[in-house]
Every structure is written in C-alpha cells, then in structure tokens.
Amino acid sequence: MGAAGLGSVFVSGKAKAEPNEPNAAKPQEPLPPMPKRKLGKTGVEVPILSLGTMFDVVENQVILRKSLQWGINYWDTSNVYSGGNSELGIGKFISENPGIRKDLFIVSKASNATSIKEIDERLQTSFERMKTDYIDLYYGIHGLDNPALLTDELKQWAMEAKKQKKIRFFGFSTHKNMAKCLAAAAKLDWIDAIMTTYNFQQMRDPEMQTALDACNKAGIGLVAMKTQANGQGFSAEEDKKMAEHFTKQGYTQGQAKLKIVLDDQRISCACVGRDNLIHLTLNVAAALDKTRLTQADADVFDKYAAATCSGYCAGCAHICDAALPETPYVSEVMRYLMYYNSYGVQEEARELFAQIPGDVRNKLLRSDYSSAEARCPQHLPIGKLVAEAVSKLA
Numbered sequence: 001m002g003a004a005g006l007g008s009v010f011v012s013g014k015a016k017a018e019p020n021e022p023n024a025a026k027p028q029e030p031l032p033p034m035p036k037r038k039l040g041k042t043g044v045e046v047p048i049l050s051l052g053t054m055f056d057v058v059e060n061q062v063i064l065r066k067s068l069q070w071g072i073n074y075w076d077t078s079n080v081y082s083g084g085n086s087e088l089g090i091g092k093f094i095s096e097n098p099g100i101r102k103d104l105f106i107v108s109k110a111s112n113a114t115s116i117k118e119i120d121e122r123l124q125t126s127f128e129r130m131k132t133d134y135i136d137l138y139y140g141i142h143g144l145d146n147p148a149l150l151t152d153e154l155k156q157w158a159m160e161a162k163k164q165k166k167i168r169f170f171g172f173s174t175h176k177n178m179a180k181c182l183a184a185a186a187k188l189d190w191i192d193a194i195m196t197t198y199n200f201q202q203m204r205d206p207e208m209q210t211a212l213d214a215c216n217k218a219g220i221g222l223v224a225m226k227t228q229a230n231g232q233g234f235s236a237e238e239d240k241k242m243a244e245h246f247t248k249q250g251y252t253q254g255q256a257k258l259k260i261v262l263d264d265q266r267i268s269c270a271c272v273g274r275d276n277l278i279h280l281t282l283n284v285a286a287a288l289d290k291t292r293l294t295q296a297d298a299d300v301f302d303k304y305a306a307a308t309c310s311g312y313c314a315g316c317a318h319i320c321d322a323a324l325p326e327t328p329y330v331s332e333v334m335r336y337l338m339y340y341n342s343y344g345v346q347e348e349a350r351e352l353f354a355q356i357p358g359d360v361r362n363k364l365l366r367s368d369y370s371s372a373e374a375r376c377p378q379h380l381p382i383g384k385l386v387a388e389a390v391s392k393l394a
Contacts, residue, residue, distance in 0.1 A: 032288050034071025037268045039137075040221030042169050042192050046105055048262055049287040050074035051280075052225070052273030054345070056082045057089020060275055064093045068103075070284045076195075076223075076271045077130075078109040078142060079122045082348075087129035094131045101132055107195075108135050109142035109173060116157050123166060137193055138167040145176040145317060145331075147184030155190045169193055175226065176317045176331050179207040186214035193221035195271060199229035200260055200301040201312050216266040224270045227261045228254060229305075230342030231312035232334055232385050238307045245300050254279075255286035260293055260301055262286075309378045313338070316377060323372040327363055329356050330372065330382060337389040346392075353393035364390050 036045040051067045053075055064075070077086045087108065094101050108130075110122040119140050127133055140158060141149060150172075158170035169192035174181045178196050185191045194215065202208050215222055239253070246256040261270050270287075274280045317331035324330060333353070340349040353361075369383035376382065 031070055031284075034284075034287065037265075038221075039169075039193055039223075039268045041219030042221060044105070044136075044169075046074050046221075046269050047072050047287075048267075048269055049283060050076055050107075050223070050269050050271045052271045053077045053086045053090065054081045054273045054348075055275035056085040057087075058085045058092055059089070061089065061093055062277070063275060063280065064090070066277060066280060068100075070280075072284070073103055074105040074107065074269060074271075076107045076273075078111045079126055079129075080111040084129060087126055091128075091130040091132075105136045106130065106132065107137040107139070109139040111142040113140070113142075116153055119154075119157065123161070127166075134165055135167045137169045137171060139171055139173045139195065141172040143176065144172045144174045144181050147181055150184060150188060150191075155188075158190060169221075171195070171221075173225070175335065176315045178202070178315055179205065179211040180318070182208075182211035182215050185220060186211070186218045191220055193223060193268075195223040195225055197226040197315055198222075198224040198261060198264075198267065199227050200257060201229045201305050201309065201314060203260075203264075204302065204305055205314065212266050221268045222266055224261050224264075224267045227270050227272060228257050228342075229312055230338055231308065232337045232341060232380070232388075235308045235311060238304055242300065242304045246297075249297075251286070252282060255282055256293070256297070256301075258283060258286045259289070260298070263293055310380055312378060313380060314378050319375050319377070320372045320382070323375050324367065324369070327360060327367045329360050330369075330386065332356060333364070333386055333389045334380070334382075336393055337385060340389075340392050350393050353389070361390075361394065 034047040034049065036047055038044070039046050049072055051063070051072050051074065053063075057064065057077075067073075067075070075090060077090060079087060081087070090106065094104075108126045110119040113119045113122055123135065123138065126135060138161070140154060144150070158167075161167045162170065171191055171193035172181070172185075173195040175197040182194060182196060185194060198208075198212075212222065243253045246253055251259070258270060258272065261267060272283050274283060313331065313334035315331055315335075320330040321328045333356070336349045336353045339345050339352070343349075364386050367386075369386065373380065373382050
C-alpha cells in the first residue's frame with residue numbers, strides 16, 4: 001500500500017525458487033537509483049532522502065544496511081541522540097564494514113554547546129564514537145533561534161575546522177524562528193547548509209518563502225526536517241479527508257507530505273527519521289516515484305493546513321517570547337509535546353522537558369497565556385496545550 005506503483009520494485013527483491021530448483025533464488029533486481037541534488041554551493045550531490053537517526057542505532061544496524069542498499073548514504077545524527085547510541089551505532093557499522101566510510105555523507109551536531117570550546121569537544125566526541133576523523137557536514141549550532149549567535153568567533157572556528165579537514169562543510173539546524181535565522185544566514189558567506197523545519201504548514205508563510213529564496217540564491221544547501229508537520233493536537237475528520245484523497249492516487253498520507261516537500265526544487269534533501277523498515281520502505285517509494293503532485297493536490301494541502309493549523313506550532317517563538325517574557329520556553333514545550341504525541345518518543349520528550357530550567361517549569365501552570373494566544377498566527381490554545389504537556393512530561 002502506498003508504494004505509488006513501485007510495489008513491484010520491492011517485491012522483486014524477494015527470493016523466488018525456480019520450479020526445478022527448490023533451493024535456488026533469482027538474483028535481486030536493483031532498485032532505480034535514488035535521485036540526487038546538489039547541496040547548495042558545496043558542489044556535492046546528496047540523495048533527496050536522508051536517514052535521521054534519532055534512535056538507538058547500536059541495536060538497529062539493519063536500518064543502516066538497508067538505507068545504503070536503497071541509495072541513502074546521507075546519515076544525520078547528533079551527539080545527544082539516544083544518549084549517544086546514535087553515533088555509537090554508526091561507529092559500530094563503520095568498524096564492521098571496513099572501507100565504507102568513503103561512501104557515506106555523515107552529518108552531526110554540537111547539541112547543547114554554549115561555547116566554541118564545547119563545540120570543539122563535541123566534535124571530538126563524535127569522531128571517537130563514529131570511528132572517523134572527519135564529519136562531512138557539521139551543524140555547529142543545533143536548534144538556532146537567534147541569528148546573533150552566528151558570530152565572527154564561530155566563523156573563525158568553522159574556517160579553521162575546514163582547514164584542518166575536521167569537517168568538510170559547516171551549517172546549523174533550526175526549528176524555532178526559522179525564517180529570521182535563514183534570512184540572516186543568506187547574508188553570510190560561510191554557511192554551507194541549513195537544516196530547517198519545512199512542510200506543508202510552513203509553505204503558507206510568506207516570510208519563510210522569502211527566506212528560502214534568499215538562501216537558495218546565496219547557494220546555501222537546504223535540508224528539510226519535520227516534513228510531516230506532526231502537531232500537538234489532532235483532527236480526525238480532516239485527517240480522514242486528506243488520507244482519502246491521496247489513497248485514491250496510491251499514496252499514504254505520509255508519502256504525500258514528503259512528496260510535496262521534495263517537489264520544491266530549492267530543497268536539496270529531506271531528512272526523515274525512521275527506525276523501522278516499513279516506514280523506510282514507504283519513504284523510499286515516495287522519493288523514487290517521479291509523479292509530481294498536481295495543483296489540485298496542492299489545494300488539498302492548503303485547505304488541510306488551514307483546517308489543522310490550530311493543532312500545529314509553527315515555531316515562531318519570537319511572538320510567544322515577546323508576549324511571555326517570564327516563560328520563554330513555550331515553543332520548546334510545544335515541540336516536546338509533539339515528540340510525545342506524534343513521534344512516540346515519550347522518554348526522550350520527558351528528558352528534554354526536564355532540561356527546561358526549573359523556575360520556568362514551575363511557572364508553566366501559573367502563567368496567563370491569553371496574550372500569546374491572541375498573537376499566535378496558528379491560533380493555538382496555548383494554555384490548554386501547556387497544561388497537557390505538563391501532565392504528560394513533568
């Protein structure tokens with residue numbers, strides 16, 4: 001289901017015995033090559049689908065093996081994913097497959113680093129865990145929300161790390177105040193790539209579209225994450241309408257969401273975190289399928305986005321922060337609730353929630369969110385969602 005006409009591609013990989021040779025198997029037919037796009041001005045071509053490894057890769061090596069078989073050699077990780085077991089799992093795979101490193105495009109992040117010293121320390125830890133002496137793309141800031149953090153000191157570190165061949169390319173990730181961070185980066189000459197939240201909800205934001213255009217013109221490679229726009233709330237009726245429309249065309253709802261992002265030629269690659277083969281297979285099928293979505297499909301997405309926006313935090317945290325100066329973590333609370341409700345990573349959501357300063361957590365249920373709700377472009381019931389987050393994550 002949902003293979004968009006590509007079911008036979010995957011079925012053909014099954015072993016079939018000849019009538020007179022019960023133990024014989026036909027050779028596996030190769031898949032079509034995974035399409036590639038240039039990663040901005042780097043000149044490097046990357047697969048349009050990358051593997052996000054926000055899970056225990058030590059215990060799930062098969063995902064790495066199958067992703068390579070299907071042309072996904074771009075692996076995205078972080079020093080904090082799964083308590084370090086994401087990077088350790090990649091290191092295990094590299095150790096057990098000598099010579100494979102040259103075929104990989106590995107991306108990692110200096111998560112939670114607050115200084116140049118900590119960025120450097122996290123990079124060294126990544127080397128040790130992943131059994132490598134260089135990272136292809138390093139996000140020196142994981143979760144940039146303030147362009148002021150793109151300092152000259154950070155630029156100098158990035159240039160020196162490239163010179164020493166510790167990293168090939170440098171950038172940052174952002175899922176908060178994305179448009180402002182992208183617009184600022186487009187004016188710099190030392191940012192090679194950016195990983196940003198981008199999906200059918202963000203497509204309706206003119207400020208985001210302008211920022212993407214600026215980055216594309218500047219030659220910055222753009223990697224989309226959170227392509228599914230999983231939110232904090234749900235609309236069963238709207239989900240049903242959306243699913244019915246795309247099921248008739250042979251797509252699952254998730255495949256359609258991925259395809260509309262990949263139809264945007266400014267996007268070099270979509271990073272999708274999947275820890276099971278069923279979801280990975282569906283994503284690969286959607287990426288290999290050459291059928292473009294129609295204007296009618298885009299209209300369905302636009303209507304769906306408008307109908308469900310009150311259950312999706314778009315990450316425009318500067319609005320919440322201005323309305324709630326004493327509780328400047330609303331965007332984080334919304335994201336962690338989304339991880340809990342939609343990603344199924346309850347323990348990680350709780351761990352992240354616990355990192356919010358204690359004095360802020362203690363204020364969450366006592367704060368008045370009416371001013372933030374009045375300004376929220378998505379019309380989120382912020383107070384209600386914060387209360388839900390506290391009950392599930394505290």
